[in-house]
Amino acid sequence: MKKYLIAIISSITLVSNSFAQENQLLDLTQTPLYVDSMQLKWVDEKYNSLSLDEKVGQLFIVAAYSNRDETHEADILKLIQEEKIGGLIFMQDQAVKQIDLTNRYQATSKIPLMIGVDGEWGLAMRLKGVERFPWNMTMGALDNEDLVYKAGIQIGKQSNRMGIHFNFAPSVDVNVNPNNPIIGNRSYGSDPTNVASKGSAFMRGQQSMKVLASAKHFPGHGDTDQDSHKTLPLISANKADLEKYHVAPFRELINNGVQAVMVAHLNVPALEPDPKIPSTLSKNIITDYLKGELNFKGIVITDALNMDGVAKMYAPGDVDYKAFVAGNDILLFSQGVKVGKQKIIAAIEKGEITEDRLAESVKKILMAKYLVGLNNFQPLNATNVFEDLNSDENTALTYKIFEEATTVTKNENQVLPIKDVTAKIAFVPLEQTDYKIFHEHLKKYADVKLVKIDNVSQINKLNDFDYVIYGAFLSNETVYKPYKLSAISKAILKATPSDKKSILSLFTSPYGLKDLDLSTIDGVVVNYQNTDQTKQIAPQIIFGAIPAKGKLPVTVNESIKYGNQIKTKAIQRLGFDEPANVGVEKKN
Incomplete structure (x- = not known):
């Protein structure tokens, strides 16, 4: 009887507290x-x-x-x-x-x-x-x-x-x-x-x-x-x-x-x-x-x-x-x-x-x-x-966010930054074809050759190179666009010759790394989005004009986890920035 009485009183108390x-x-x-x-x-x-x-x-x-x-x-x-x-x-x-x-x-x-x-x-x-x-x-x-x-x-x-x-x-x-x-x-x-x-x-x-x-x-x-x-x-x-x-x-x-x-x-x-x-x-x-x-x-x-x-x-x-x-x-x-x-x-x-x-x-x-x-x-x-909506201040801030966020998640044998600009370097675009700005900025630091590989059978095109830089470009049209690389891109990455110093620059969500076999890749740079600004920033990090400072904001899989952060140092090379970030007024 006492148990029922306690239960009734408790119920009344809860109801009255909620009502109050x-x-x-x-x-x-x-x-x-x-x-x-x-x-x-x-x-x-x-x-x-x-x-x-x-x-x-x-x-x-x-x-x-x-x-x-x-x-x-x-x-x-x-x-x-x-x-x-x-x-x-x-x-x-x-x-x-x-x-x-x-x-x-x-x-x-x-x-x-x-x-x-x-x-x-x-x-x-x-x-x-x-x-x-x-x-x-x-x-x-x-x-x-x-x-x-x-x-x-x-x-x-x-x-x-x-x-x-x-x-x-x-x-x-x-x-x-x-x-x-x-x-x-x-x-x-x-x-x-x-x-x-x-x-x-x-x-x-x-x-x-x-x-x-x-x-x-x-x-x-x-x-x-x-x-x-x-x-x-x-x-x-x-x-x-x-x-x-x-x-x-x-x-x-x-x-x-x-x-x-x-x-x-x-x-x-x-x-x-x-x-x-x-x-x-x-x-x-x-x-x-x-x-x-x-x-x-x-x-x-x-x-x-x-x-x-x-x-x-x-x-x-x-x-x-x-x-x-x-x-x-x-x-x-x-x-x-x-x-x-x-x-x-x-x-x-x-x-x-x-x-x-x-x-x-x-x-x-x-x-x-x-x-x-x-x-x-x-x-x-x-x-x-x-x-007013598209102010120089907004453009400069966006650039700085992308720069500070760019994250290196792998750097085997200190492949990043590339110090030897006399080496033979290939750039292989993956996924979309909007790689022009990225390639142009790579070439500001070295004679980086464009090498198009459509399937694994063409991987021998890399034979004469010391370095290979992959750029994986996925749509930035909306926040909901897929981040997964195609089967062909995955196969090309996996087939990278072991004697090459290889770098993947990923222009999409870090979840794009989730199901990649990166065993043949020495360096990984996550740029988060595929924009003109990120395609200008990534080459500067690859060649050491600016340091990598970002840390991974998500756990991707068992080996790539939240907080993964490999900081790279800048070496004495010319970098680029938005005018407002260096105190210069933009001229129209």
Whole structure:
């Protein structure tokens, strides 16, 4: 009898604690969104001026496009005017048109709209004609965080220029699964400490420019081979491992003042025992764990609600309602604003959702709007927008990141750097044919001959050479492009004559090394991406004009692991750089 009584009391205590947590008024001065007392005054005035319908509308951010027709634009205007939505996420792809639309949409809204974007590697992720910053995987190879912090600042400046207040970055997923189809290069790596460090630096840089950062995809999307855009991925780790490897970066960013956390669509049995409840819709995960155990007091935002990880399970509007009940503050990419609003309003009127719960979310949103300057919105000017987005400063920073990240993972017999420039040296391109810049820069140091080998039977073309430099060039078009070398390239590498000093310069993800037989290769240089800049930098490292400083950000296989770092020294040879990095003004 005593055991049953204890169980009943324990259950009542758990329920009452959860209820108290949900209904306790949030001290807004304790949120990472707090600025000053003037902010709180503005928030209260605005909140009190809103009807219930308008308050609920603030929870919704919908997708807006700059490359669609007038019907789409009219639909957005209707949502702003009739449903009083709180913000927009711009998707693609015209910068000047986006500025024009932003001005039009803002002029229509009673409360200025929060404008968001997915800009993990800058606004190039969504806008045509904008140069990209390096992937997170590349920045994960840096030996310190300073350049990541600077990238956060520059992306913040880009956002300011475009009237964007909320960049849904950084991704702090710990990519421990090389077969992950959706994270991969978007991760800073496979080590939680390194991911937390780099993510915190980016967050601090971006938030210093008054652009909200959002740590994603909580509680961690790195240990799965499934894509939440298409299904509900399983994260099978127990709670101890989940917290040690995947939650750890989020905890670090929360402690460092991140202003928002984006919740992923995941099946996480360690935190939510019901497999039919995705993390985005889980009160256990959001209210009890994220807001409770982790004590996060900033904005909780859903991942896009049109993704099949939730959209296949619940209808538009219904999913929005469930996400709000679970504890989310912002409902992103809503497909059913009107229905979702009606469901939330009905639940408030019935007393199923308290007005305090609504006030918590809406006031956090209003605090964020004040923080980013929306209490005094100024129309945007499109003049010289591309010059501003593609600044010399951005180009120089990108070059420096690639240079500092370049990693040597193998250096048998000190083959790197090549000291004897009188030796006979062959360059063999693999995969794509965009090797011209790389070859031109190799030739700045020695008479490097281009040797094309189409199959293993032609390997005898290397007979008369002392050195062979392979360049493996894979697509850098998007972050999701395959990193695996072809069977022909693998066979050529494996067939390299043992009497040759051989070097592989890899222009793709370090996961490209995963299934290579490198037994015949003396030196390996990982460049992470296939860009004009990396093709200028790699030859300088191969010939010793600059040192190699990067460290591997991921474990690739049993022999190539996180932290692998072989530093090479520079020898007295001429190097190259972007003008801004050496204090020279670029002439047009």
